[in-house]
Amino acid sequence: GAGVSQSPSNKVTEKGKDVELRCDPISGHTALYWYRQSLGQGLEFLIYFQGNSAPDKSGLPSDRFSAERTGGSVSTLTIQRTQQEDSAVYLCASSLGGTTDTQYFGPGTRLTVL
């Protein structure tokens, strides 16, 4: 597709379970970003990839959160032992890789932890 895609669009899980969220960036975009949006709030930065490496993981809220990117394309955000406060919309964005390049966002994955 032409845009950033994310899957699943919705995920409901029980507290304590692990979840994996997937992001397919725009083809040719070397930079990939994960953000979290809580209800009624702005977006909170989680992690940034340039190629397969993550130079900035400063936004990950705890060691239960991890992310990887393979082949310079698809990225997976994993949340282990989910907690209710993890409930949010997780948004992925990609860009060409320059410092001022526009970030294009996917539709997000809405995560609900019961």
Place this chain on the structure above:
Amino acid sequence: GQQLNQSPQSMFIQEGEDVSMNCTSSSIFNTWLWYKQEPGEGPVLLIALYKAGELTSNGRLTAQFGITRKDSFLNISASIPSDVGIYFCAGSGSARQLTFGSGTQLTVLP
């Protein structure tokens, strides 16, 4: 960390009216951006500002990058029903990631 204060939090306006919203920051940003988000979608870039004092228009939208690099405003003229959504300001400094404001929920009444 860096924070953006965005106001107002919500606005209810009549179709045809002009709208103004703004963002301020305690720290300097090199780039200011304005995004619009509709339900179930990710934010979509409306306007990007790269120079202090820059005034940029995109159709009915006009945005300015403050001289101090610590503020920006977005104006929407002659609002229409499809302008409904949440508008976010975002800033980019030395780091690549964006810092977002908390959003302005715009409702346009017929």
